[in-house]
Amino acid sequence: MRLGIDFGTTRTVVACCDRGNYPVLSFFDDAGDTVDFFPTVVAEHKGELTFGLDALHVADQRGWSLVRSFKRLLSRPRAADAVVQVGSVEIGVAELITRFLAALRDAILYRSNRPAAGSDERLIAVVATPANAHGAQRFVTLDTFRRAGFEVIGMLNEPSAAGFEYTHRHHRTITSRREHIVVYDLGGGTFDASLVHLSGRHHDAVATAGLNHLGGDDFDAVLADVVLSSVKLDRKELPRRAQALLLDQCREAKERLNPSSRRIAIDLEAVLGDAAPQAEVTIAVQDFYEAATPLVERTIVAMQPVMVKLDDNVDAAMTEIAGIYVVGGASALPVVPRVLRERFGRRVHRSPYPSGAIAIGLAIADEEAGFEISDRLSRHFGVFREGRGGEEVVFDPIFDREERIPSQGEGRSVIPRVYRAAHNVGRYRFVECAALDERGVPIGDITAYGDVLFPFDPLLREELDLGGVPIRRMMREGPLIQEKYSVTEHGLVKVTITDLETGYERAFHMGA
Numbered sequence: 287m288r289l290g291i292d293f294g295t296t297r298t299v300v301a302c303c304d305r306g307n308y309p310v311l312s313f314f315d316d317a318g319d320t321v322d323f324f325p326t327v328v329a330e331h332k333g334e335l336t337f338g339l340d341a342l343h344v345a346d347q348r349g350w351s352l353v354r355s356f357k358r359l360l361s362r363p364r365a366a367d368a369v370v371q372v373g374s375v376e377i378g379v380a381e382l383i384t385r386f387l388a389a390l391r392d393a394i395l396y397r398s399n400r401p402a403a404g405s406d407e408r409l410i411a412v413v414a415t416p417a418n419a420h421g422a423q424r425f426v427t428l429d430t431f432r433r434a435g436f437e438v439i440g441m442l443n444e445p446s447a448a449g450f451e452y453t454h455r456h457h458r459t460i461t462s463r464r465e466h467i468v469v470y471d472l473g474g475g476t477f478d479a480s481l482v483h484l485s486g487r488h489h490d491a492v493a494t495a496g497l498n499h500l501g502g503d504d505f506d507a508v509l510a511d512v513v514l515s516s517v518k519l520d521r522k523e524l525p526r527r528a529q530a531l532l533l534d535q536c537r538e539a540k541e542r543l544n545p546s547s548r549r550i551a552i553d554l555e556a557v558l559g560d561a562a563p564q565a566e567v568t569i570a571v572q573d574f575y576e577a578a579t580p581l582v583e584r585t586i587v588a589m590q591p592v593m594v595k596l597d598d599n600v601d602a603a604m605t606e607i608a609g610i611y612v613v614g615g616a617s618a619l620p621v622v623p624r625v626l627r628e629r630f631g632r633r634v635h636r637s638p639y640p641s642g643a644i645a646i647g648l649a650i651a652d653e654e655a656g657f658e659i660s661d662r663l664s665r666h667f668g669v670f671r672e673g674r675g676g677e678e679v680v681f682d683p684i685f686d687r688e689e690r691i692p693s694q695g696e697g698r699s700v701i702p703r704v705y706r707a708a709h710n711v712g713r714y715r716f717v718e719c720a721a722l723d724e725r726g727v728p729i730g731d732i733t734a735y736g737d738v739l740f741p742f743d744p745l746l747r748e749e750l751d752l753g754g755v756p757i758r759r760m761m762r763e764g765p766l767i768q769e770k771y772s773v774t775e776h777g778l779v780k781v782t783i784t785d786l787e788t789g790y791e792r793a794f795h796m797g798a
Contacts, residue, residue, distance in 0.1 A: 287400065289411045290648025291390075291436070292444070293427065294641075295357045295474030295501060296537075297323035297615060298338075298390060301645040304401045308454075308649040310642040311398045315339045320399070323641065324390050326474075327354050328382065330373030335382075337389035339397075352530070356382060358475045361498040364736065365422040366797060380426050387434035410437045412648040415777075417443040417471075417478035417664045418496035420718045420733040422797030424777050440651065441776045445469035445480035446491045446661050447647035448613040448637070453484060454650055456609065456635060460484050464608040466492070468592060471644070472585060472614040472622060475501040479589035481596070484608075487658060493688060494664040495591040495720075498731060500584060502537075502616030508578050509536040513552050517563045524558070531557045545620045547571050575621040582625040604630060612636040613643035661691045665733075666722055667771075667779050667796075670715040681717070681727055684771050684779075691777045701771045704786070707742035707764030711757050712783070714738040716796060738794050740783045742767065747790060 288303040299322070300311045312320040321339070329341035331350045345352045351373030359379045362368050368379040394400060395407055413436075415427050424441065431438050448469045453460070460467075465485060471478040478496035482489050510521050510532050521529060535557065539550050550569050554562040596603040610630055612623055617640045626634045637643040651659060668683040684701060692699065716735045719728035739752040742764055749755060770782040774795075784791035 287406060287409055288649070289394070289409055289436075290447070290645045290651070291411050291413050291431075292447075292642075292645040292648065293357065293387070293413065293431075294323075294326055294615065295355050295476070295503065296326055297474065297641060298326050299323050299642050299645040300390075300394060300398075301642060301649040302400060303649050308646045309401075310639065310645060311394065311400055313339060313393050314397045314399075316343055324393055326357055326386070327352060328356065328372055328386060329353075330375050333375055335372060335375060335377075335385065337386045338393060340389075355475055355503055356386075358499075358503070360419075360423040360426055361416075361476070362422075365420075365426050380430055383426065384430040384433045387430055387436070391435050408437060409435070410439055412440040412442065412447075412651055413438055414442050414444040414447050414644055414648055416473075416476040416496060416498065417445050417480055417491075417494040418476065418498050418720065418731070419443075420665060420797070421667075421777075421779055422733070422735070425795060425797035428776050428778070440648075442648060442651060442659065443478070443480060443491060443494060443661050443664060443777075444473070444644050445471040445478045445494065445613075446482060446489065446659055447645075447651060448611060448643045449480065449482040449484070449489050449491070450647035450650040450659075451613070451637065451639075451643045452482075452609075452611045452635070452647075453489070454646070455638070456611075459608040459635075461608070464606060466596065466607045468589065468607055468610045470585070470589065470610050470612045470614075470617070470626065471496075472612075472616040473501050474615055475499070475503055477501060477585045477588060477614075479585075479592050481592040481607075488660075489658065490660040491662050493592045493595040494662055495588055496664075497584065497588050500581060500588075501614075502540075502619075503533075504581055505540060505578050505616060505619060506533050506536045508581065509540055509550070509574050512569055512574050512577050513550075513554075513567050516567055516569055517554070519563070528557050540619060543571065543620060547620075550574060575624075578619070578621055579625060582622055586626070586629060604633060607633070609633045609635045611643075613640050615641040658693070660693075661777065663687055663689045663691060663773065663777060665718045665720060665731075666728065667716070667718050668728070670717065681722075683722065683726060685773065687720075689773060691773055692775055699771075699773050703769040705767055707767050708759055709757050709764070710741075710743040710746060710760055711752055711755055712740040712742050712767070713757060714740070714781070714783075716779075716781070718796075735796055738781065738783075740767075740792055742785075744785075744788065744790070 290301045292299045324338045327341045329352045344350045469480045477500045480494045481492045555565040593600045593603045596606045667685040718733040720730040766786045768784045779796040782793045
């Protein structure tokens with residue numbers, strides 16, 4: 287069975303390929319009711335972990351601890367090594383996500399409305415990552431899906447996947463004069479934007495931009511602050527459990543809003559008990575929208591780099607695009623399309639399934655449907671090196687953020703560098719970043735990897751812990767070293783360092 291899976295911060299959505307249709311799967315809870323997503327949550331009690339709908343079912347029971355939005359931990363620089371506390375259990379983020387995805391796999395097989403035609407237990411998936419994801423996040427995503435039992439045949443940037451859903455629904459808006467769309471993807475934890483060029487069944491992600499720490503969770507926090515300020519309380523001074531209960535109420539209230547909503551009511555007594563200054567707080571929806579508008583404006587600023595790829599004047603660039611396609615669960619908040627239309631006019635199209643657009647696009651992008659995409663790295667990658675004989679440190683850019691990710695089976699992009707080693711051990715300080723300044727120095731959302739060590743001295747090649755070896759200049763001429771850099775079909779950077787004289791080499795996948 288072929289699937290498109292959008293592993294989201296608050297909700298994970300699954301679409302399937304069913305004889306030319308791409309339905310979103312529904313999941314059955316214990317009461318037999320259905321929902322069209324699998325909640326991205328985990329609950330713990332006495333060392334036992336449970337996930338998804340089962341976790342929500344026990345969330346209010348005594349002794350259970352609930353953790354939401356753990357996907358956000360993947361945006362940390364050392365995502366593969368990150369640890370999270372779930373109640374009494376301390377668990378690695380990669381292991382937690384693997385167990386969550388294993389629960390998702392079981393739910394797809396045994397607790398969903400998957401088509402009868404997909405009755406086999408092979409789950410072949412195209413999955414997605416935020417466009418602005420760094421290498422460690424891409425690696426952990428790919429690795430955990432595979433460890434959980436999915437056969438991953440492709441990994442796309444989330445807004446690039448939504449581009450396929452746009453083509454599926456709005457192909458008549460694409461003309462010879464307007465062959466581009468801008469995908470505006472506001473999810474539970476991240477914001478991404480992509481400029482996509484559409485030509486028949488070929489999609490080219492020309493440029494990407496985004497914010498790793500802005501999404502629906504932040505709108506929940508704004509609503510909580512508006513509610514508390516009305517009774518002169520500060521959210522950060524509340525007990526941790528009270529904060530979690532308040533954010534849960536705010537999330538549910540936010541998701542119930544529609545263009546006709548006028549008031550929001552929050553049960554403060556359920557949050558603070560007898561310490562609540564009043565049982566219920568009611569605020570005007572407009573007060574929430576005014577407080578949340580700066581978040582929407584931040585997304586508009588973040589998407590400007592993709593707009594200016596067409597024209598330095600953003601307003602002029604609008605004449606060259608078929609539309610701005612608004613997707614992502616958080617984009618359902620009415621203030622989001624309202625602010626976008628005030629800024630960009632009528633060419634703003636909101637997906638009829640904002641939470642499911644990416645999963646549907648991933649299912650459509652299945653290789654058997656004949657669609658093709660040229661995706662991009664979306665972040666600069668390079669290494670800090672010594673300059674002027676060790677007197678300074680310089681940044682050597684290896685891949686530009688617009689480097690194309692090769693299709694499956696294509697030759698990989700390779701950039702060889704050859705030099706004589708000067709030290710006994712090579713220490714490579716690799717970095718990803720969102721942008722470079724005019725001097726070529728990394729700026730903005732910098733991710734530094736752990737040092738990569740390579741034994742230039744042949745006598746050290748049996749040494750297991752090179753980190754404990756003092757680095758010194760070699761007395762004799764060092765070996766001839768070659769560096770090769772390549773990008774895999776999943777957007778991961780692979781580094782291969784070789785002693786050309788002996789053939790000794792080591793390969794490193796960034797983020798692994």
